[in-house]
Amino acid sequence: MGLDYQLVLWNKHKKTYDKIIVLSMLLYIILFAVVTLVFNSETSIETLIIRAFGTLAIIMLHIILVIGPLCRLNSRFLPILYNRRHLGVSMFIAALIHGGFSIFQFHALGDVNPIYSIFTSNMDYGSLINFPFQVLGFLALLILFVMASTSHDFFLANLSAKVWKRLHMMVYFAYTLIIAHVFLGAFQQETSPFTIGVLILGFIVIASLHITTAFKERKIDRAKNEEKEGWLKVCNISEIDEDRAKIFTVDNERVAIFKYDRKLSAIHNVCKHQGGPLGEGKIIDGCITCPWHGYQYLPSNGQSPPPFTEKVSTYELKLEGTTVYINPKAFDEGTEVTPCKY
Amino acid sequence: MKKNEEFYVSYIEDSIGKHTKRALKRFAISSIVVIAASALVFSFSQKPFNNSTFELTSATKITGTFHENPYPMLRVEVAKKTFKNILLLGFGKSSANPFLDKLQNEVPDLNGKTLSIEGNLIYYNGKTLIQITDDEKVTLVNTKKVKGPEKETVSKMTLQGEIIDPKCYFGVMKPGKGKIHRSCAVRCISGGIPPVLATTDNNNISEYYLLTDLKGHRISDAILPFIGKPSEIKGIVEKMEDWYVMRINPQEIKVISETSNIY
Ligand code: HEM
Numbered sequence: 001m002g003l004d005y006q007l008v009l010w011n012k013h014k015k016t017y018d019k020i021i022v023l024s025m026l027l028y029i030i031l032f033a034v035v036t037l038v039f040n041s042e043t044s045i046e047t048l049i050i051r052a053f054g055t056l057a058i059i060m061l062h063i064i065l066v067i068g069p070l071c072r073l074n075s076r077f078l079p080i081l082y083n084r085r086h087l088g089v090s091m092f093i094a095a096l097i098h099g100g101f102s103i104f105q106f107h108a109l110g111d112v113n114p115i116y117s118i119f120t121s122n123m124d125y126g127s128l129i130n131f132p133f134q135v136l137g138f139l140a141l142l143i144l145f146v147m148a149s150t151s152h153d154f155f156l157a158n159l160s161a162k163v164w165k166r167l168h169m170m171v172y173f174a175y176t177l178i179i180a181h182v183f184l185g186a187f188q189q190e191t192s193p194f195t196i197g198v199l200i201l202g203f204i205v206i207a208s209l210h211i212t213t214a215f216k217e218r219k220i221d222r223a224k225n226e227e228k229e230g231w232l233k234v235c236n237i238s239e240i241d242e243d244r245a246k247i248f249t250v251d252n253e254r255v256a257i258f259k260y261d262r263k264l265s266a267i268h269n270v271c272k273h274q275g276g277p278l279g280e281g282k283i284i285d286g287c288i289t290c291p292w293h294g295y296q297y298l299p300s301n302g303q304s305p306p307p308f309t310e311k312v313s314t315y316e317l318k319l320e321g322t323t324v325y326i327n328p329k330a331f332d333e334g335t336e337v338t339p340c341k342y
Numbered sequence: 343m344k345k346n347e348e349f350y351v352s353y354i355e356d357s358i359g360k361h362t363k364r365a366l367k368r369f370a371i372s373s374i375v376v377i378a379a380s381a382l383v384f385s386f387s388q389k390p391f392n393n394s395t396f397e398l399t400s401a402t403k404i405t406g407t408f409h410e411n412p413y414p415m416l417r418v419e420v421a422k423k424t425f426k427n428i429l430l431l432g433f434g435k436s437s438a439n440p441f442l443d444k445l446q447n448e449v450p451d452l453n454g455k456t457l458s459i460e461g462n463l464i465y466y467n468g469k470t471l472i473q474i475t476d477d478e479k480v481t482l483v484n485t486k487k488v489k490g491p492e493k494e495t496v497s498k499m500t501l502q503g504e505i506i507d508p509k510c511y512f513g514v515m516k517p518g519k520g521k522i523h524r525s526c527a528v529r530c531i532s533g534g535i536p537p538v539l540a541t542t543d544n545n546n547i548s549e550y551y552l553l554t555d556l557k558g559h560r561i562s563d564a565i566l567p568f569i570g571k572p573s574e575i576k577g578i579v580e581k582m583e584d585w586y587v588m589r590i591n592p593q594e595i596k597v598i599s600e601t602s603n604i605y
Pocket residue numbers: 047050051052054055057058061095098099100102103106118134136137138139140141144178181182185186190516517522
């Protein structure tokens with residue numbers, strides 16, 4: 001599907017999704033502004049903007065970070081993942097407004113370049129309580145910028161899924177920087193058990209969801225398969241649902257074994273688009289369909305149907321009675337393998 | 343993973359199943375609840391702001407005696423025989439001096455001369471400052487030299503407080519002090535805004551001290567590392583009508599570990 005970057009199309013769900021994002025952001029800003037103007041009316045407009053958008057960005061980041069593990073734990077949430085990109089870009093815009101106003105407010109119209117000032121106006125790099133926290137926010141904003149600007153499928157296609165994925169894993173680094181930015185910055189002065197509590201709670205939720213998911217996936221990776229003359233015993237045929245797959249780890253690679261039309265086929269589990277788990281996909285119109293954005297592959301050769309050109313590795317299977325065996329050696333991507341009939 | 347018979351594919355019309363739809367709805371509603379709740383938590387948790395004022399959009403014209411001792415001020419008679427010394431500031435994070443240069447080229451010594459200045463007022467807690475944004479708005483009214491304010495020595499003192507930049511503290515920014523504002527205060531003072539020590543005593547009475555070196559000259563770079571941190575400062579305090587001036591040796595400033603109580 002590399003031919004068509006527009007595969008992730010606009011459709012009516014996506015529009016609803018975007019509407020919810022925009023309205024929620026508006027709701028946040030309006031609530032924050034009204035409460036501040038009514039109960040703390042001596043605020044300045046700049047501070048109001050800086051605080052409203054900074055806190056909005058960090059809340060959105062939390063929501064973004066729980067989507068991944070939620071989808072791994074319950075595939076019904078997958079449609080949220082499908083358009084996470086817009087959520088990411090919107091969060092970046094909120095962070096940019098916060099960072100931009102802060103840079104202007106605190107560093108512009110001075111005797112040095114504002115960016116140089118971020119790094120040099122406070123030189124207490126050796127202290128925790130006096131640490132130049134704005135530097136951390138600035139670095140995080142740079143990472144978010146790189147991620148937002150490469151989020152389009154154009155970059156995905158040109159950077160290769162692996163590089164792209166690694167780039168986007170930096171969101172965890174950005175999250176760490178932002179947490180440090182807030183705890184070493186605003187929380188040193190605007191200390192409130194409630195706001196500190198919100199961020200600690202957020203961290204606990206994000207961390208526990210990720211840990212639960214990791215344990216679950218490790219179970220698949222740790223499962224030992226019995227070996228017999230170069231073949232690995234994987235499961236009984238009845239353990240796989242029709243038009244669906246089961247995922248096994250052989251030779252440190254995850255493999256999806258699909259069952260369809262009284263046939264079995266095995267392909268590498270990792271989608272060429274963004275690395276989605278093909279084994280959680282479904283056979284639709286004779287094609288393995290990725291659960292994340294719907295890229296398709298033919299089960300017998302791991303190739304996307306023309307005109308698309310994606311290819312994944314295939315594996316050889318063997319049946320003894322109702323027991324499924326796999327040859328752990330992968331074939332080259334796109335190699336035709338005769339499906340195992342039963 | 344929970345068993346899920348439904349399978350949503352974005353490009354297949356109506357592939358979104360009943361359970362998926364319900365899960366999505368639940369997620370959207372939870373997110374909106376989280377968003378609204380956090381907006382309330384974050385907005386209500388802000389500490390009260392003080393009622394300092396910056397008249398960004400309205401200009402005021404003041405007339406009085408110019409003096410530079412060592413920071414440029416205008417001594418304005420606010421009531422019969424009552425004077426207020428209004429601290430002069432430049433645009434942004436800069437000193438007023440560049441905006442006085444033009445006039446100073448024509449009239450070499452402005453000290454004691456009567457000037458009229460139009461700019462944006464900044465005021466809080468009895469102190470007034472003015473931001474000059476245009477050197478055309480500084481005009482000479484009278485070249486006759488008038489006596490400036492007297493300075494009387496009060497005593498040698500050791501004070502605890504925080505060095506602030508008066509422009510932000512007295513009105514431009516909120517909060518204009520402490521860690522959040524520190525970088526900005528460093529920029530301001532480095533740019534020529536006079537450094538001020540703000541103190542608050544146990545009865546919540548605040549005092550403000552313009553800081554100079556021991557000889558009474560301006561200081562800026564030497565105190566940058568101490569700005570926005572609770573500090574203990576030793577020096578000779580002088581009273582200059584409505585302001586205090588404190589002569590200090592910046593090397594003797596001690597950062598203390600207490601939390602700042604200035605307001
Ligand atoms: C150029 C980059 C940045 C700069 C210069 C910057 C600066 C600041 C400043 C000065 C504050 C204290 C404001 C106050 O309380 O009055 C602050 C607070 C905060 N920042 Fe940043 N920041 C940057 C990037 C970010 C990013 C990328 C995020 C998150 C996505 C973020 C999230 C926050 C949050 C949650 C707070 C605490 C709430 C608040 O006081 O606004 N900041 N930042």
